[in-house]
Amino acid sequence: MISAAMLAGCAGSNSKGGAVDMSAADMGGPVIEGEHGRLVDYFSNMPLAGLTVTDGSNSVTTAPTGPSSCRRRWA
Amino acid sequence: MGVMLSPYAGGSGFATLYLPDAMAAGVDVDRGDVPMAATSNFGLEQNILANDTTQALVHILLVKSGACASVAGGTITVNAPAGAHVTYFSTQGLPTSSQMADIAAPKPAAVLYDVTPGAALDLTIDVPGCTTAPAGTAWNGMTLTGQVTTMATEPGDNAAALIVVLQ
Numbered sequence: 001m002i003s004a005a006m007l008a009g010c011a012g013s014n015s016k017g018g019a020v021d022m023s024a025a026d027m028g029g030p031v032i033e034g035e036h037g038r039l040v041d042y043f044s045n046m047p048l049a050g051l052t053v054t055d056g057s058n059s060v061t062t063a064p065t066g067p068s069s070c071r072r073r074w075a
Numbered sequence: 076m077g078v079m080l081s082p083y084a085g086g087s088g089f090a091t092l093y094l095p096d097a098m099a100a101g102v103d104v105d106r107g108d109v110p111m112a113a114t115s116n117f118g119l120e121q122n123i124l125a126n127d128t129t130q131a132l133v134h135i136l137l138v139k140s141g142a143c144a145s146v147a148g149g150t151i152t153v154n155a156p157a158g159a160h161v162t163y164f165s166t167q168g169l170p171t172s173s174q175m176a177d178i179a180a181p182k183p184a185a186v187l188y189d190v191t192p193g194a195a196l197d198l199t200i201d202v203p204g205c206t207t208a209p210a211g212t213a214w215n216g217m218t219l220t221g222q223v224t225t226m227a228t229e230p231g232d233n234a235a236a237l238i239v240v241l242q
Contacts, residue, residue: 037106051086
């Protein structure tokens with residue numbers, strides 16, 4: 001139920017209907033469907049790429065922040 | 076909606092952070108900015124705390140909302156588990172203060188340490204002019220459960236975070 005609307009702003013990702021299914025977004029960044037955020041360095045506040053976010057059996061590796069119109073992903 | 080979310084984040088050179096458990100309350104669950112500690116900084120934090128690394132470490136993030144304009148001067152009391160301690164973060168970002176500064180989420184205002192892994196936490200949070208949002212209050216598309224996975228700090232550089240919404 002979450003996934004379709006969750007990714008509506010991200011140019012047609014591969015929604016699968018699972019609340020936290022992982023799928024690849026067309027615009028290049030990884031997603032855990034149903035939740036998103038941005039990992040930043042504690043002191044510098046700079047976005048961190050190459051870290052992994054895991055939720056249950058799903059995980060994604062953070063990528064540099066995507067286009068401002070498509071922030072619904074872990075970055 | 077109604078799905079339990081219990082993510083953790085980590086990677087080479089950074090401590091592993093267990094994020095607060097939450098139920099998805101909407102179609103857009105926004106964790107926002109999540110500060111991650113480099114392992115060197117996490118080591119510094121532990122050196123300052125002189126914590127028992129077989130016990131867990133839990134960061135407390137306070138969200139200001141509504142009439143709650145500041146968390147300065149607040150206190151956190153650990154009622155349980157026995158043996159757990161609390162220290163507040165300074166505005167420089169180090170756990171060196173005996174008093175709570177006005178540090179709002181996404182950075183932690185306080186850290187609990189020497190927490191028995193898996194134990195139930197019982198905290199009293201008293202912030203002048205603020206009240207704790209009722210259980211079940213939706214925030215950023217999720218309902219925080221007040222729970223988080225806790226593990227021994229070492230090995231693995233493990234930390235946890237809890238978010239408390241104040242209003």
